[in-house]
Amino acid sequence: MSATHHHHEEQDFLFKYIFSQDHKMISKQFLITGFLMGFIGMVMSTLFRLQLGFPGESFWAIDFFLGSWAENGVMAPDKYLALVTMHGTIMVFFLLTAGLSGTFSNLLIPLQIGARDMASGFLNMLSYWFFFVSSVIMLISLGVEGGAASAGWTIYPPLSALPQAIPGSGLGMTLWLVAMAIFIASSLLGSLNYIVTILNLRTKGMTMTRLPLTIWAFLVTAILGVLSFPVLLSAALLLIFDRSFGTSFYLSDIYIGGQVLEHSGGSPILFEHLFWFLGHPEVYIVLLPALGITSEIVSTMSRKPIFGYRAMVTSILAIAFLSVIVWGHHMFVTGMNPFLGAVFTFTTLLIAIPSAVKVFNYITTLWKGNIIFSPAMLFSIGLVSTFISGGVTGLILGDSALDINIHDTYFVVGHFHIVMGLSAIFGMFAGVYHWFPKMFGRMMNNTLGFFHFWITIVCAYGVFFPMHFLGLAGVPRRYYTNSEFPLFENMIDINELVTWFAIVAAFAQLLFVFNFFYSALRGPRSSQNPWRANSLEWTAPVEHIHGNWPGEIPEVHRWAYDYSKVDENGEYISGEDFISQVVPLGPNEKDGGH
Amino acid sequence: MVALVAIVAVLLIVISAVQTLKIAELWAINKGKVIYEVTQKQNKVQALLMLVFLVAYFAFFAWQVWKWGDLMLPVSASEHGVVTDRLLNITYAFIIPVFVITHIFLFWFAYKYAYNPNRKATFFSHSNKLELVWTIIPSIALTVLILFGLSSWNEIMTPVDSEKEHVLIEVQAQQFSWSARYAGADGKLGRAGVEFIEGVNAMGVDIKDKNSKDDKIVRGEIHLPVGIPVQFVFRSIDVIHSAYMPHFRAQMNCVPGVKTQFNFVPTITTEEMKKITNNEDFNYILLCNKICGAAHYNMQMDIIVESKEDYEKWLAEQKQFAEN
Ligand code: HEM
Ligand SMILES: [Cu+2]
Ligand SMILES: [Cu+2]
Numbered sequence: 001m002s003a004t005h006h007h008h009e010e011q012d013f014l015f016k017y018i019f020s021q022d023h024k025m026i027s028k029q030f031l032i033t034g035f036l037m038g039f040i041g042m043v044m045s046t047l048f049r050l051q052l053g054f055p056g057e058s059f060w061a062i063d064f065f066l067g068s069w070a071e072n073g074v075m076a077p078d079k080y081l082a083l084v085t086m087h088g089t090i091m092v093f094f095l096l097t098a099g100l101s102g103t104f105s106n107l108l109i110p111l112q113i114g115a116r117d118m119a120s121g122f123l124n125m126l127s128y129w130f131f132f133v134s135s136v137i138m139l140i141s142l143g144v145e146g147g148a149a150s151a152g153w154t155i156y157p158p159l160s161a162l163p164q165a166i167p168g169s170g171l172g173m174t175l176w177l178v179a180m181a182i183f184i185a186s187s188l189l190g191s192l193n194y195i196v197t198i199l200n201l202r203t204k205g206m207t208m209t210r211l212p213l214t215i216w217a218f219l220v221t222a223i224l225g226v227l228s229f230p231v232l233l234s235a236a237l238l239l240i241f242d243r244s245f246g247t248s249f250y251l252s253d254i255y256i257g258g259q260v261l262e263h264s265g266g267s268p269i270l271f272e273h274l275f276w277f278l279g280h281p282e283v284y285i286v287l288l289p290a291l292g293i294t295s296e297i298v299s300t301m302s303r304k305p306i307f308g309y310r311a312m313v314t315s316i317l318a319i320a321f322l323s324v325i326v327w328g329h330h331m332f333v334t335g336m337n338p339f340l341g342a343v344f345t346f347t348t349l350l351i352a353i354p355s356a357v358k359v360f361n362y363i364t365t366l367w368k369g370n371i372i373f374s375p376a377m378l379f380s381i382g383l384v385s386t387f388i389s390g391g392v393t394g395l396i397l398g399d400s401a402l403d404i405n406i407h408d409t410y411f412v413v414g415h416f417h418i419v420m421g422l423s424a425i426f427g428m429f430a431g432v433y434h435w436f437p438k439m440f441g442r443m444m445n446n447t448l449g450f451f452h453f454w455i456t457i458v459c460a461y462g463v464f465f466p467m468h469f470l471g472l473a474g475v476p477r478r479y480y481t482n483s484e485f486p487l488f489e490n491m492i493d494i495n496e497l498v499t500w501f502a503i504v505a506a507f508a509q510l511l512f513v514f515n516f517f518y519s520a521l522r523g524p525r526s527s528q529n530p531w532r533a534n535s536l537e538w539t540a541p542v543e544h545i546h547g548n549w550p551g552e553i554p555e556v557h558r559w560a561y562d563y564s565k566v567d568e569n570g571e572y573i574s575g576e577d578f579i580s581q582v583v584p585l586g587p588n589e590k591d592g593g594h
Numbered sequence: 595m596v597a598l599v600a601i602v603a604v605l606l607i608v609i610s611a612v613q614t615l616k617i618a619e620l621w622a623i624n625k626g627k628v629i630y631e632v633t634q635k636q637n638k639v640q641a642l643l644m645l646v647f648l649v650a651y652f653a654f655f656a657w658q659v660w661k662w663g664d665l666m667l668p669v670s671a672s673e674h675g676v677v678t679d680r681l682l683n684i685t686y687a688f689i690i691p692v693f694v695i696t697h698i699f700l701f702w703f704a705y706k707y708a709y710n711p712n713r714k715a716t717f718f719s720h721s722n723k724l725e726l727v728w729t730i731i732p733s734i735a736l737t738v739l740i741l742f743g744l745s746s747w748n749e750i751m752t753p754v755d756s757e758k759e760h761v762l763i764e765v766q767a768q769q770f771s772w773s774a775r776y777a778g779a780d781g782k783l784g785r786a787g788v789e790f791i792e793g794v795n796a797m798g799v800d801i802k803d804k805n806s807k808d809d810k811i812v813r814g815e816i817h818l819p820v821g822i823p824v825q826f827v828f829r830s831i832d833v834i835h836s837a838y839m840p841h842f843r844a845q846m847n848c849v850p851g852v853k854t855q856f857n858f859v860p861t862i863t864t865e866e867m868k869k870i871t872n873n874e875d876f877n878y879i880l881l882c883n884k885i886c887g888a889a890h891y892n893m894q895m896d897i898i899v900e901s902k903e904d905y906e907k908w909l910a911e912q913k914q915f916a917e918n
Binding site: 076077078081151152156157158159162165166251252253254255256260264265266267268269302303304305306307308309310311333334335338341342345346349350352353356357359360361362363364366367368369370371372373374378381384385388389392393395396399400401402404405407408409443446447450454457458461462465466469472473474476478479480481482484485486487490491494530531561563564565566570572577592593594 | 631637639641643644647651655666675677678681682685688689692693697699700701703704707708709710713714715717718719720721724725729732733736739740743746747748750751752768769787788789798831832834836840841843845846847849850851854855875877881882883884886887888889891894
């Protein structure tokens, strides 16, 4: 792209900050919008945790935030479902898909591969603005007649198709579908741009095998998105047809509200297949960027090369490939052909192998390192812990014979929050702490970061670990309260404890919010390469300039992981414990960790 | 107004906390050498916290098992459930050690290899041998789990042989209640569909089908004979529901327009289970486990498991469909 001729143009405020086509600015826009949505999603979860921990009790917070959804400070049962639905939707798509990928793919792809900008700055800008519009519509849907979509983030029909079934399936659901359609467009524009940029705009010497793992992760994530999001779009379109134009793709044999509906011949199971064809890869769309980010950080802050670079890349590819052929594990008890169930069990458990390789490689990277515990490093180590803790229970859920009894219980809620929710959010926090100097030219406060990390990880496990026990006791998810069942009488203590942890966790995030804004405005100025890292972004000046590098784009001569490389005498080759990718190889030096 | 005051108060607390921390940090920076933006002292504290966290995490895990272990579901009351419970235990025996060992390595290494200015990190970038080892070991363990899992799964999902003695029950879900239909003396369920729903015929049974005549419709609770296979057929007339019977390790979705099935052999009567759980009020339940609307959280039906004689006596008391 000919970004250079823009170089000296005066950009007025509107184009610099609002309709910017600069990847660095767009990245910040994604970050702020994503965090804002995430914050709303978090407040929602705290509110419905209040209801779960103290069912039927009145709270001013519920009254204050929910107004007409909660009479006398007690939320209505169908509004509980609306909150859970919107919480899930916001967290998965808005915070951890657009917020995470949008921020870091945009920031890091051009900077780490040595490009002046994304392949198409214009599409990139569109991608953000589609995301923005989609967010606004999603938020507006909270206020419409009948309430927001309430059929769970998985919006299975017929519940999501029939306003008679739940009020949220009226206008709220329509807006949900519209918002998601726009969201998908945003995601596709972004992903295509990322793919093209990575494949075509690498600087001289930046071969695929010299790419930092972040870039590999973003590339594979984008490919997954391009393959699977369109399927969700078609699922949503068919649902729109069923809802508004009387078709019967998903509907058949329905008697509701005292009458038999005209629909016949469709099957809700078709929707489930289409939904999960996206839904499962989505888990990895959320997770892979976090794995990429933390691989980079763990290596840098251990002052050691990432262990098994090729194995890390291979496992990213293997995970991505397997992730598109496992969707059926969400449907073991839908009455699907048992043989199909067996196949999905097989493919699902296979994913454990590349995942295990990743974990072992992380741990081996720490071994004999020289570790600096920046807040980013803490969150990266936290990610390894959550990835293990949540991953092992996947072996239970992925085993069809075992899933029969815990499907849709709180065990699942515990599992996916830890392995996907926490891992991804830890990766995102790690990324922000680490690349904050690159984004804002200033440092975040460490002490606050330390407190933020420790309170968050303790409370996060306090919230989600006990949920496994609830699930093993047979407590279903998406229940407004457990108090209707004598069987669950003893669960109230667990639910209360979880709620307390959730409240503290939510308040702890204020530490981060404060640190973020305070540091962006008043934090100490950062040096050009504060973490003494090898990758290309740290060779660009602290001040953001259009085109990223003032002169020529630097040429790359080695992979990104030459940390603590020594010669025969045990002395650092470069005199320091890191060697930037732009430093040419010495006469006896081999590349790629050999 | 209260809300506003509270928010302001929280903000003030946060801000003052931050100021204190900043002072502490400045002080720390003055005292210690800064390495990579983190002071050595901070680094040591964080390293130590790694160990503390490791211990605390395991302690929390153990505490939960100790405190809540008794709240978990009692022994399985179905034949296949015993098998899947065993599979679950085998899986635990694999994943808990993995969880513990990897966590020990993770946090122990983090602690042990904290920054030390007198040491160099070891440039160790790959080892085919190691990587082969940790690809192969999980593969073997997984093969065992997969084989065991799939053989149980196939057995569980095979419908009851219709020649064998069994009970055939159709369970119908609707917002927000359950009804059930027993096949009656002919062992066959009559035709049913939403188009036949009318007045008292809430399950939409086709009156003209001769197989319907002796069907028996019950609501509120179902009875099952101990030791005899029960073949369930599930239907829904509005949205998707899921029939979940946790004590029997049984669950199947109820999907409008599609018939699904599940079967199991109950092995423990309600009375026996009262003794096992030490709870006079114990009752087996069937509950809805797929989000289905506002009252999803309260969609239940009792299940009573009793001797064959008691079961037959109860069934004889239920009215036949033709009598309604
Ligand atoms: C403040 C931290 C959080 C708390 C306390 C929390 C709590 C909960 C609870 C209690 C549920 C309801 C479970 C149910 O009834 O099925 C839920 C649902 C969900 N949460 Fe979170 N959550 C948090 C953060 C997150 C994050 C970071 C993610 C991102 C992946 C996430 C994704 C979801 C999803 C996808 C659902 C399912 C929604 C549905 O059932 O439709 N949550 N959460
Ligand atoms: Cu999945
Ligand atoms: Cu239901």
